[in-house]
Each structure stands twice: as structure tokens, then as C-alpha cells.
Amino acid sequence: MKLLYFAHLRTKIGTAEEQLDLPPGIGDVAALLEFLKGRGPKFADALGNRKAVRVAVNQTYVGWDHPLKPGDEVAIFPPVTGG
Amino acid sequence: MIRVQPEDFDVGAEIEALTRGKTGIGGVASFVGLMRDVAGDKSISAMTLEHYPGMTERELERIEAEAQRRWPLIASLVIHRYGRMLPGDRIVLVATASAHRAAAFESCEFLMDYLKTKAPFWKQEETPEGARWVAADASDDAAASRWTKE
Numbered sequence: 001m002k003l004l005y006f007a008h009l010r011t012k013i014g015t016a017e018e019q020l021d022l023p024p025g026i027g028d029v030a031a032l033l034e035f036l037k038g039r040g041p042k043f044a045d046a047l048g049n050r051k052a053v054r055v056a057v058n059q060t061y062v063g064w065d066h067p068l069k070p071g072d073e074v075a076i077f078p079p080v081t082g083g
Numbered sequence: 084m085i086r087v088q089p090e091d092f093d094v095g096a097e098i099e100a101l102t103r104g105k106t107g108i109g110g111v112a113s114f115v116g117l118m119r120d121v122a123g124d125k126s127i128s129a130m131t132l133e134h135y136p137g138m139t140e141r142e143l144e145r146i147e148a149e150a151q152r153r154w155p156l157i158a159s160l161v162i163h164r165y166g167r168m169l170p171g172d173r174i175v176l177v178a179t180a181s182a183h184r185a186a187a188f189e190s191c192e193f194l195m196d197y198l199k200t201k202a203p204f205w206k207q208e209e210t211p212e213g214a215r216w217v218a219a220d221a222s223d224d225a226a227a228s229r230w231t232k233e
Contacts, residue, residue, distance in 0.1 A: 007133055007205035008216040056203070059138035075135060075203075079219030082132065082163060082204025083116055083175055083195060 001070060005046075006077035009053070012046035022070050029055050030064040032074065052078055084159070085143040087134065089166040091173055098178055101158045105180070108157045112187035113178040114195050120170035122217070127208045132165045132174070135203035139163070146197045150179070153193070154186040161194060163204065193230050200227040 003018050010016050026032050033053070037044045047053055055062055056075040068074065084101075086092075094115055102108050118130055143161050150159060158180040168174060177194045181187045206217040 004135070006135055006203065007207070011216070056135075056138055059135075059141050061201075075138065077135070077203060078205065078216070080200065080203050081206045081217045081219055082134070082202050083199035083223075 001068065001072045001074055004073065004075040004077075006075065007081075008078055009046045009076055013042050022068060026068065028064070028068060029057070029062060029066045029074075032068060033064075033076075036076075047076070054079060084161070085140055085147060086160075086162045087136075087139050087143070088162065088164060091164070092162050092176055094173070094176060097160060097162065097176060101160050101178055102180055105157055107182055108180040109182045110184040110187045111178055111180045112184070112191040113176065114191055115173055116175040116195075118168045118170050118172045118174055122208060122210075125208075125210045125212075127170065127210060129167055129169050129209040131167045131207045131209075131214075133205045133207065134163075134165045138203050142202045143198065146194060146201060149197070150190045150194050154179075154181065154190040156181050156186060156190055159190070159194070161198065163198070163202065165204065196223070196227040196230060199223045 001020055001022055003020050005013050005016055023035055026035050033047055037047050054077050057066055058073050098111055098113060102111060120127055147159055147161060150156065156179055160178045162176040164174055177191050179187045179190045200223050207214050208217060
């Protein structure tokens with residue numbers, strides 16, 4: 001799957017985009033975020049406060065229990081501040 | 084109609100183009116968002132708007148379709164810029180046209196409230212102490228949530 005990070009999550013994590021083979025046992029958004037937080041302090045810092053994280057799968061907002069499949073485009077970003 | 088672009092826009096020309104030939108329109112409401120040179124007690128010298136190409140357009144189209152479902156609009160337009168901007172620059176234009184003013188006023192406000200809480204844009208401000216990402220404002224969520232009340 002393709003992972004995208006935006007705004008201050010992008011700057012904290014230090015990358016805008018990466019390819020990830022969906023790890024075994026990671027079935028939904030919540031599990032993916034837990035997996036990513038376990039990758040190191042930069043990820044734990046960026047994703048630690050769940051209230052400050054929004055997720056879109058294939059460019060549509062989803063909840064934490066949204067199922068994931070290989071090939072999904074998963075975007076992780078902070079609450080939006082446009083307008 | 085939705086446009087996401089780095090370029091500035093001409094408000095008068097956009098409204099003229101939006102309404103031309105549609106003589107059932109009785110009123111147009113518009114909102115123009117500008118870049119401020121101050122946020123709280125900090126002076127801001129410039130701002131960069133990041134967005135999520137693809138999803139931004141999808142969300143704006145979804146929000147516009149929702150406005151058209153809720154109000155009898157004859158025409159509507161959302162233009163949102165991205166990239167680096169300076170104080171006084173135009174950031175966003177929302178214009179709504181209807182036979183009567185109430186639908187135009189209300190839908191224009193609805194579009195701005197939803198855009199601010201749903202469209203994937205993020206502002207980074209340049210302050211004397213360096214660049215900082217703008218935090219989401221809870222009052223924007225409150226403004227958007229009033230449209231979901233009965």
C-alpha cells in the first residue's frame with residue numbers, strides 16, 4: 001500500500017510518502033497506526049495523540065475500524081486548517 | 084464548480100463568469116478569505132498552504148454537491164489556492180447564486196464552514212521565530228457542527 005503523510009506529521013516523520021507491504025495481522029486503520037507508532041520515536045511522536053490524527057483511505061475520510069487491503073492509498077494527516 | 088490552483092483569482096471576473104446568461108439568478112453571495120499579517124500576538128510575514136492533490140478536489144466537490152442538495156442554487160463556485168502567500172493575498176473564494184438571497188447567504192456560509200473542517204489543506208506560517216504549522220481551531224468545528232443540528 002501507499003502511505004502519505006502531510007503537514008506537521010510529514011515534517012515530524014521526515015517523509016512524505018512510502019510504500020508498505022501490509023504486515024500480517026494488520027487489518028484496519030487502528031492496527032496500522034499502532035504498527036507505525038512502534039517503528040520508532042519519530043512515528044510515536046507524530047501519531048501518539050489519536051485526536052490529532054485524521055486518516056483517509058483512497059482519498060476518503062475513514063474511521064479507526066476501516067478495513068485495509070493491499071493497494072490502498074492511506075493518507076495520515078493532522079486536522080485541516082485551510083480556508 | 085471547483086478549482087484548486089496556485090494562482091490568484093479576480094473576484095469580479097469570477098462572479099461575472101459564474102452568473103453570465105443565468106438570468107434566473109436574483110442574488111450572489113460571496114466570501115473571500117485573505118491572508119492576515121498577524122495570528123494572536125505573532126506577526127506573520129508569509130504563509131504556505133499544503134494540500135492533498137486529488138482528495139482536495141474530491142472533498143470540495145462533495146461539499147459543493149451537499150450545498151446544492153440543501154439549497155436551490157443556480158450556480159456555485161469554490162476556488163482555493165495553495166502554495167506560498169503574502170499578507171493581503173486572496174486565499175479562497177466561495178460564491179453561491181440563487182433566485183433569492185437566503186439560499187445564497189446560507190449556502191455560502193455552509194460551504195466555508197465545511198471547507199475549513201474537511202478540505203485537506205494545511206497552513207504553515209512564517210513568524211519571526213521561524214515556520215510553524217497552524218493548529219486546528221475548535222471554533223471551526225463548532226461552526227461546521229451547527230449545520231448538522233435539526
